[in-house]
Amino acid sequence: MDTETIAARKRELRRELRARRAHRYAGEEGAALRAEQAQRILVHAEPLIAQVERAAGAAAAAGDGARPLVAAFHPTPTEADVLPLVRRLVRAGARLVFPAAAGTELDWILWDGRSPFADSPGRGFGREPAGRRLGPDALADATLVLAPAVAVDRSLTRIGHGAGYYDRALSTVPDRARVVAVVHPDELLPAGALPRGEHDVPIPEVLTADGLVSLVTSTSR
Template sequence: MAILTKPVLRMRILAARRTVTSQQKRAESAALQTHLTAHLSSRARPGDTVCGYVPVGAEPGSVAMLDALTHAGVRVLLPVARNGEPMQWGEYVPGRLVAAPFGLREPAPPWREPEAISTATVVLVPALAVDRRGARLGRGAGFYDRALPLADPHAQLIAVVRDDELVDEVPVEPHDVPMTHALTPERGVVALPSRE
């Protein structure tokens, strides 16, 4: 069977996400939070940094997941994306997100330089799909393609997806940075093949 192109795969996954009910989204978000908290409890220490994101629409994840990380004493950095600029990072403070371009919510300034991602031991990466080799399909804007090469080579790069978005294969391009793990509501944290 021929592999779908990135634009076709994106279109199909986004269409499927539009059918997710709010009840299903809440249940999946709670499961993701439980799995992530259990995964990090033996790995992250108070004061460690985790890069997260604020989900949009039916995107997997939740602000409650970010709150749980800060409650555990982890410093959470969130992306600040602007067209034509490298992604910066802002420290998450519960209850203090502001409206941002692209329908996002982000921390208010001051923001940290793009290299701040290198301080994270874990980077939670929004994804439309991730395959069992670690190839990630994003939305196509390239923000994470430019940010992930700046991450610590030993950091866990965790693609956060719905269960049916952990797939056998997605198209790969030379600039794509492979994920080390996937996080899904049913499977929890799944180790993927290591980066070469």
């Protein structure tokens, strides 16, 4: 599949997937379902929380003050809600950063775990904190990255919102870091369901309200 065909197919899939998401999670019933699923996401994320707690404990024991860095995102109203998990990760000892548009790259903003979020000027972005900006290379120190997606398939292919921000950001993440896409259960698709371009970064794990799934080993936890 050539580059133009891949791009056209991605646009078509985004329209379909976003429409399905909007239909299911709109209105009061949709919001209630999303809130219930957010609590299930939190339960299934226990291995991630435990990893961050261990890293925070090791940093404290070493006395270097380098708490583990976790990248998250503030979800739009129909995206999988990671905020209960984010708050739990703060209590686990993580430093949280959130994305902000900065030209063709993502900048990363520190969140203190308490301050409110403001609307982002970036189109398609969730809200962002008003903390210190760390620049586009901040994920080079990441322990865990929670990445948004429109969908992910079981051949490790992620389809995002179309601007390529996250693929560029994920290319800076160290091998030791854990990268997990967070989506709704029906947005984890069969292998080969999504077209992959040459710049698309493979996603090794997916977290949904139904579980934490390794796409490398094909196991759920």
